[in-house]
Every structure is written in structure tokens, then in C-alpha cells.
Amino acid sequence: MKKYVVIAMLAFCGACYQYTSFQPTSSTVGKAVRVQLTDQGTAHLAAKVGPGADYVDGNLSAMTDSSFTLSLTALGRRNGTEEGWKGEAVTVSHADVESIELRKASAGKSAALTAALVGGAALIARTIGGGEGAIRTRVGGGSSGQ
Numbered sequence: 001m002k003k004y005v006v007i008a009m010l011a012f013c014g015a016c017y018q019y020t021s022f023q024p025t026s027s028t029v030g031k032a033v034r035v036q037l038t039d040q041g042t043a044h045l046a047a048k049v050g051p052g053a054d055y056v057d058g059n060l061s062a063m064t065d066s067s068f069t070l071s072l073t074a075l076g077r078r079n080g081t082e083e084g085w086k087g088e089a090v091t092v093s094h095a096d097v098e099s100i101e102l103r104k105a106s107a108g109k110s111a112a113l114t115a116a117l118v119g120g121a122a123l124i125a126r127t128i129g130g131g132e133g134a135i136r137t138r139v140g141g142g143s144s145g146q
Helices: 002-013 039-049 107-129
Strands: 017-021 032-037 053-063 067-077 082-084 089-093 097-105
Antiparallel strands (some): 032 053, 032 097, 053 067, 067 089
């Protein structure tokens, strides 16, 4: 039974995501997005998120004709580092946005990763457990400890 629980857990951990361009509408409020910033956007957001922001990831919590508001989950800096955020609200002007992309699960990548994880787990289980049950050994010469 434990074997099936491990396999199920690995399958849930195997999701891969990709970002795809899209045109935001009111129906996409609440969805996970990535906003790629312009040079001007990096400068404008410096007071809110610090210097050198390249992109911001988060849930699109509101949008108007002139701005997007996100609950930040991550921020990528131009020096290549990424940092996690805890849902702080940040508003970005449309003029500061180079592109906006929707985060989607990638079925192909997820399936490939899940298959690799399950196969690796099965190989490890077979190697460690000999393929059947658990290995049981008694340490200390067989004394019952009484």
C-alpha cells in the first residue's frame, strides 16, 4: 500500500509549467501571470520591490485600462536571481510592461517528469527492497532484549 501512496505523491509533484503570451481580460483576474518589465518599469518599481527587477510573477488580482495589480509570488532580478514573495500587492502601469504571460501546466513536460520520477522510484524500491516487501534484520545477535 505504501508503494502506491509514494507513486501517487510523485505524480502530483511532477507538474511542470510554462508561460504563454495572452491578452488579459476580466476573466483572467485571479490567474497566475508573469509580467516582464521594460527598463522604465524596472526603474518605476524600484521603490516598491527594490532595484533591478526584470519580471514579477503573481496572481492577477485586478486590472484597469492603465494598470495591472498582482499579488506577488516571485520576482526575478536582472542579475539572474529570483526571490519569493508572500502575496504583497504591486500595481504595474501598462506602460511599464514589456509583455504579460499566463502560467499554464505543460501536459507533455508534466507527463515526462512524472514518468521519470515514478520509474526512478520503482528502480530505487527494487534496489533497496529486492522488489518484495521490506528487508528485516536483527542487530545484536538475536537477543529479544528482555
